[in-house]
Amino acid sequence: MLTLRQIEIFRAIMIAKTVSAAAQMLGTSQPGLSRMLGHMEDKLHFRLFDRTRGRLVPTHEARVLFRKSSMSIRASKTSTMSSSGWPRARTGPFASARRPRSAIPWCPGCWPG
Numbered sequence: 001m002l003t004l005r006q007i008e009i010f011r012a013i014m015i016a017k018t019v020s021a022a023a024q025m026l027g028t029s030q031p032g033l034s035r036m037l038g039h040m041e042d043k044l045h046f047r048l049f050d051r052t053r054g055r056l057v058p059t060h061e062a063r064v065l066f067r068k069s070s071m072s073i074r075a076s077k078t079s080t081m082s083s084s085g086w087p088r089a090r091t092g093p094f095a096s097a098r099r100p101r102s103a104i105p106w107c108p109g110c111w112p113g
Contacts, residue, residue: 014066
């Protein structure tokens with residue numbers, strides 16, 4: 001499992017095609033990003049890029065991960081955009097049309113009988 005920051009770094013490397021360009025995009029150092037890439041590959045137990053003549057070539061796994069992360073980012077942006085039109089949170093009592101059965105075990109005294 002990668003953190004959100006690691007996914008951001010991975011995606012920047014995929015888009016920029018070099019660690020140096022990705023570091024510039026993210027406003028960080030190239031050695032830091034290279035180190036993080038190594039940590040990510042260790043954590044995942046597979047290589048994300050083949051190093052060929054000083055170039056990074058995405059592996060099959062990297063392309064799959066990029067596709068899946070792109071779908072997640074898109075879904076997240078859609079969710080954020082759709083919630084931006086919601087009214088601001090208000091204080092006061094909360095009313096529910098029916099009590100959810102899943103709430104009963106963790107809140108036994110919340111609803112009468």
